[in-house]
Amino acid sequence: MQRHETILNILAKEKHVEVLDLCKQLNVSAVTIRKDLKLLEEKGLLFRTHGGASLENPYIKEKAVIEKEKISVEEKNGIAQAAATKIDENDSIMIASGTTVQALSKFIKPKNKLTVITSSLYAVLHLIHDKNIEILQLGGYIRHSSASVIGTYASQILDSISCSKLFLGVDGIDFDYGLSTTSLEEAQLNQKMLASAQKIIVLADSSKFGKKSFAKICNLNAIDEIITDRGISSTIKKKLEENGVKVTVV
Template identity: 85%
Template structure:
C-alpha cells in the first residue's frame, strides 16, 4: 500500500513520527493511521509509541556502564566538548551520572577555581587530578551498573547546596513522557539535583530520542538546553524548541 510506503519512508528519515503529523501529511483520520501503524508493527517494521511510532524499541533495558562506554563514542565526546564550553570561570556545577557525563569530566579545564558536585565515581577519578577543581562527591549506596551514587544520603546533601548548572545524562527523551532513566532511585536523585540548580543542560546522543524507561525524571519544561549530535531529526528538534528547549547540535 502506498500509504504504508510513505509512513516507512518518513520514519526512515525522521526516526520517530507522530500520528497527528501523519494525518496531516496523508490527509486521513487518526483511526486510519493507528491501524496502519498496528499492521506495520505486526510485520516487525516499526515500534508503536504513545502518539506515534519509532524505528527502535522505545523501552530501554538497563545496560552496564562498561557496555555503554562503547556506544556512540565520537558523538558523546563531541557533546562533552560542547558542554565543557558552558562552564564559566569560578563556576559551581553539578554533574549527574552516565557515560556522556564521564566524557565531560575529561574535557573540563577550569581557568580558575571550579566547584563540582557529582554522583559519578568515574567523573571524580578524572577531575581529581586538577587542583583548581574542588569536588563534593555525593555519598550513599553505589549503583554498580552506572558506577554512581544513589539514595537518601546523597539527596540530603543536595538540600544544602545550589549550583549554576546541572549537566544531566539520561537513558530516554520522549516528547510526551519527558526524561527518564532505568533506575527509580537515580531518577529521584536527579529530581533533587534539578531543584538545586539554576540551569539544566541535558547531554544526550541522538539515539536517546523517542525512547523512555521505567523511571521518569522530569517533563521537558524543566530543561533549558539539550546538547546532542546531528542524528536528531528535524521534526524532533522543532518540537523541542516549541516546548521552549534550546537544542544545540554538535
Template identity: 85%
Template structure:
C-alpha cells in the first residue's frame, strides 16, 4: 500500500513520527493512521509509541558505561565541547552520571575557581588533577554499571547545597513521558539534583529521543536546554521548542 510506504519513508528520515503529523501529511484520519501503525508493527517494521511510532524499540535496557562509551563517540564529544562553554568563571555546577557528561568533564578547563558536585566516579577522576577545581563527591552505594553513586546519603548532601547549573545525562527523552533512566534510585537522585540547580542542561545524543525507560526523572517543562547533535528529528525539535525547551544542535 502506498500509504504504508509513505509512512515508512518518513520514519526512515525522521526516526520518530507523530500520528497527527502523518494525518496532516496524508490527509487521513487518526484512526486510519493508528491502524496502519498497528499493521506495520505486526510486520516488524516499526515500534508504536504513545501518539506515534519509532524506528527503534523505544524501551531501553540498561547497558554498562564501558559499553555505552563506545557508541556515538563523535556526537558525545561535540556535545561535551559545546556544553563546556556554558560554564563561567567562578561557577558552581553539578554533573550527573552518564557517558556524555563524562565527556564534558574532559573538556572543562577553568580559568579561575570552579566547584563541581558530582555523583560520577569517572567525572572525579577526570577533574582531580586540576587544582582550580574543587570537587564535592556525593557518597552512597556505587552502581557498577554506571560507576556512579545512588541512595539516601547522596540525596542528603544535596539538601545543603545549591549550584548554578546541572548537566544531566539521560537514557531516554519522550515528548509525553519526559526524561528517564534505567534505575529508579538514580532517577530519584537526579530529581534531588534538579531541585538544587538553577538551570538544567541535558546532554543527549539524538539516539535518546523517542525513547523511554523504567524510571522517570522529570517532565520536559522542568528543564531549560537540551544540547544534542544534528541527527535530531525536526519534528521532535519543533515539539520540544513548543514546550519551552531550548534545543541547541552541535
C-alpha cells in the first residue's frame, strides 16, 4: 500500500513519528494511522510507541559502560566538547554518570578554579591531574555497569550542595514519559542532583530520542537544554523547543 510506504519513508528520515503528525501529512484519521502502524509492526518493520512509532525498540536494556563507550563515539565526543564550552570561569558544576558526560570530563580545561561534584569514577580519573579542579567525589555503593556511585550516602551529601550546572546523561528521552535510565537508584540520585543545580543540561546522542527505560528521572519541563548530534530529526527538535527546551546541535 502506498500509504504504508510513505509512513516507512517518513520514519526512515525522522527515526520516530507521531500519530497526529502522520494524520496531518497523509490527511487520514488517527484510527487509520494506528491500524497502519499495527500492521507494519506485525510485519516487523517498526515498533509502536505511545502516540507514534519508532524504527528501534523504544524499551532500553541495560548495557555495561565498556560496551556503551564503543557506541556513537564521534557523536559523544562532539557533544562533550560543546558542553565544555558551557563551563564558566570559577564555576561549580555537577557531572552525573553515563558515557557522554564522562566524555565531557576529557575536554574540561579550566582557565581558573573549577569545582566538580560527580558520581562518576571515570570522570574523576580524567580530572584528577588538573590542579585547578577541585573534585568532590560522591560516595556510596558502586554500580558496576556505569562505574558510578549510587545510594543514600551520595544523596545525603547533595542535601548540602548547590551548583550552577548539572550535566546529565540519560538512557531515554520520551515526550510523554520524560527522561529515564535503567536503574531506579541512579534515577533517584539524578533527581537529587536536579534539585541541587540551577541549570540542567542533558547530553544525549540522537539515538536516545523516542526511547524509554525502567526508571524515570524527570519530565521534559525540568530541564533547560539538550546538547545532541545532527542525527536528531527536525520534528523532534521543533517539539522539544515548543516544550521550552533549548536544543544545541553539534
